[in-house]
Amino acid sequence: MTKFAIRVYRAVLSIPFGQVRSYKWVAQKAGSGRAYRAVGQVLKRNPYPLIIPCHRVIRSDKEIGGYVFGLKQKKFLLELERELLKCLAG
DNA sequence: CAAACTATTCAGC
């Protein structure tokens, strides 16, 4: 657990429901906008991949980077949140 | 401290 990791977790947890951010975004909030690589590292090695919405973090190209449980799950969660958002919002 | 690793991103063709 490092300061950078904590910052990354806070940034990721700050992502609203149904929303997605890029690693660069998280890295910037974490402190260094050029540590997107480290962000991925910290995310993949995060102590609690469940309490952290790491599935809301995707590549800048809108591409799925990776996921602890599998890319399919990540995509599924993203689509699920969008669908749920539509049901809740409108 | 140094080397290796990484769920990325930008630039050139």
Place this chain on the structure above:
DNA sequence: GCTGAATAGTTTG
């Protein structure tokens, strides 16, 4: 659309 180069932090020896 693909290939090559660059950045910053964690991890391991």
